[in-house]
Amino acid sequence: MHILLIEDDPFIARAVAAALESEAHTVTWTPTGAEGLAAIEMRLPDAVLLDLGLPGLDGIDVMKRIRAMPAPASALPVLIVTAREALESRLEGLDAGADDYVLKPFHMSELLARIRAVVRRKGPIKDDVLRAGRISLNTVTHTCNVGGIAVTLSKREYSLLAALLVRPGAILSKRALEEKLYAPGEEPEGNAVEYLIHALRRKIGSDAIENIRGLGWRIRAD
Structure with a gap:
């Protein structure tokens, strides 16, 4: 939050x-x-x-x-x-x-x-769990599961994955993801988004997050 x-x-x-x-x-x-x-x-x-x-x-x-x-x-x-x-x-x-x-x-x-x-x-009545394919993310407990297996995420890994899971299939630019990771006034680190996506892929699956060249990234919806 x-x-x-x-x-x-x-x-x-x-x-x-x-x-x-x-x-x-x-x-x-x-x-x-x-x-x-x-x-x-x-x-x-x-x-x-x-x-x-x-x-x-x-x-x-x-x-x-x-x-x-x-x-x-x-x-x-x-x-x-x-x-x-x-x-x-x-x-x-x-x-x-x-x-x-x-x-x-x-x-x-x-x-x-x-x-x-x-x-x-x-808040509006909604599921506290964001899902896409085999991935689920509980927005209250901040716990992540991939195919029923618990995965430990860092604070920023959680924030980035949550941003992508809100709308599976939607493309988010680097700037949009930085806005989810940093508070107003904070200076984004140069390759922080790329580094976090690399780290997330190792944890949730190498093909879970797609790079859409020149536009940004999206989580696979299936």
């Missing part, structure tokens, strides 16, 4: 981002509400982690502005993460449209579980 973290404390932001990335999620971090809203317009995330005590635009106002956005942004799963313990603050956040609420300090395992629960509730 691509998760937008709107948090002004860099220490907390780094810790949360590292934990999320260790679970193969992509994280975009913004320290202000205004930057967070701009990030949503630039690239729609799968979920938002929103602090209330933000400089400038308060978290409650950010929440209201997200819900006022055109669809599908208005329906984004939003989890408020804050140190405000007062019941009134929690209720205000929920009334503004938040889907869940976690108080600081929190355990990362709880935060991850709540993110998964919120995304399941808010």
Whole structure:
């Protein structure tokens, strides 16, 4: 998943981002509400982690502005993460449209579980497993199977394979795949896509990913 973290404390932001990335999620971090809203317009995330005590635009106002956005942004799963313990603050956040609420300090395992629960509730009803031929990829557990045999993938191998499996047979360019592998502002490594495809072919089958010369790559649909 691509998760937008709107948090002004860099220490907390780094810790949360590292934990999320260790679970193969992509994280975009913004320290202000205004930057967070701009990030949503630039690239729609799968979920938002929103602090209330933000400089400038308060978290409650950010929440209201997200819900006022055109669809599908208005329906984004939003989890408020804050140190405000007062019941009134929690209720205000929920009334503004938040889907869940976690108080600081929190355990990362709880935060991850709540993110998964919120995304399941808010997302469209669909299979959590992407499939093409003998390959299956669980988007919740991030486990991969090829012909019933478990295959271990790195974080970026998972992200690249997931991008191809969303639409089996569709061709994705190098630039499109880089956008799935790197957060906005990150500089793509020169031959990262080619290297990852080579590594994936060794794990899921040499003929599983086709190169369409001059256009990009696609996963075999059969």
